[in-house]
Amino acid sequence: MSKVFYKSLEDIEKIRESSLLVSKTLAEVAKNIGEGVKTIHLNKIAEEFIRDHGGVPAFLNYHGFPYSLCISLNDQVVHGFPSEYQIKDGDIVSVDCGVILNDFFGDSAYTFPIGNVNADTLKLLEVTKECLKLGIEKAVVGMRVGDVGYAVQEHAEKNGFGVVKELVGHGVGVKLHEKPEVPNYGKRGSGIKLEEGMVIAIEPMINAGKAGVKFWEDGWTVSTIDQKLSAHYEHTVAIKKGKADVLSTFEYIEQVLQQKD
Ligand code: MG
Ligand code: MG
Numbered sequence: 001m002s003k004v005f006y007k008s009l010e011d012i013e014k015i016r017e018s019s020l021l022v023s024k025t026l027a028e029v030a031k032n033i034g035e036g037v038k039t040i041h042l043n044k045i046a047e048e049f050i051r052d053h054g055g056v057p058a059f060l061n062y063h064g065f066p067y068s069l070c071i072s073l074n075d076q077v078v079h080g081f082p083s084e085y086q087i088k089d090g091d092i093v094s095v096d097c098g099v100i101l102n103d104f105f106g107d108s109a110y111t112f113p114i115g116n117v118n119a120d121t122l123k124l125l126e127v128t129k130e131c132l133k134l135g136i137e138k139a140v141v142g143m144r145v146g147d148v149g150y151a152v153q154e155h156a157e158k159n160g161f162g163v164v165k166e167l168v169g170h171g172v173g174v175k176l177h178e179k180p181e182v183p184n185y186g187k188r189g190s191g192i193k194l195e196e197g198m199v200i201a202i203e204p205m206i207n208a209g210k211a212g213v214k215f216w217e218d219g220w221t222v223s224t225i226d227q228k229l230s231a232h233y234e235h236t237v238a239i240k241k242g243k244a245d246v247l248s249t250f251e252y253i254e255q256v257l258q259q260k261d
Helices: 009-033 041-050 119-137 144-160 251-260
Strands: 001-006 070-074 076-079 093-099 106-112 169-171 176-181 199-202 203-205 214-215 221-225 229-231 235-240 241-245
Touching: 009 041, 009 106, 009 199, 009 235, 041 070, 041 144, 070 169, 076 203, 076 229, 093 119, 093 144, 093 229, 106 229, 106 235, 119 144, 119 199, 119 203, 119 229, 119 235, 119 241, 144 176, 144 199, 169 241, 176 199, 214 241
Parallel strands: 001 176
Antiparallel strands: 070 076, 070 093, 076 221, 093 106, 169 176, 169 199, 199 235, 203 229, 214 221, 235 241
């Protein structure tokens, strides 16, 4: 990771545009995701949508990553490869997307439940999304990255879930991954101070069972050590006028999902 890049208000508006293109791309994924769909098909749709809107997929060729989306199924935590796998009823599918638009980066992720998903699984998704919201509430001037991590960890563990420690959120905007690191665990009042003009990706990765993960020989995929499910939600968040300004949104995705119900 490189240094902390502080963004001007103009930079933040550009990162908002990039982040909204990510959000709209994830809504395209939402339209097309479902039983019987191959995950590679979702990758193709996303790449075309990003390019049709003047963007470049930020993950494609990033340190050699071969796809435009990370698609992580069930016990996969993050960085899964799109493939010929056909999505099944009861799967949960985490889709992570990054875009470069006008030289600025946005980054967001959403975990989709497919068809009939049991109540325990829905709770994992709900709690992970709540962790993201609680983390964002701490992304204000005067707090530190440890306050964000503490909020995420406390809520996940209170619900009996495991918090992934090996992978973390990050600064974003000028590059895909900048300083500071934003762990999903921590101590209140510890770590780097959050300051005006920082833009961070907050991204809880929460496991139904143990916190531990394993790294696959493909060099990318990360899955849970106990093969239980894992969920991942992510927003790009600016610290602007002292407060958290969430630059990406799940609104477009959730509109699509409501229409599909
Ligand atoms: Mg991401
Ligand atoms: Mg990220």
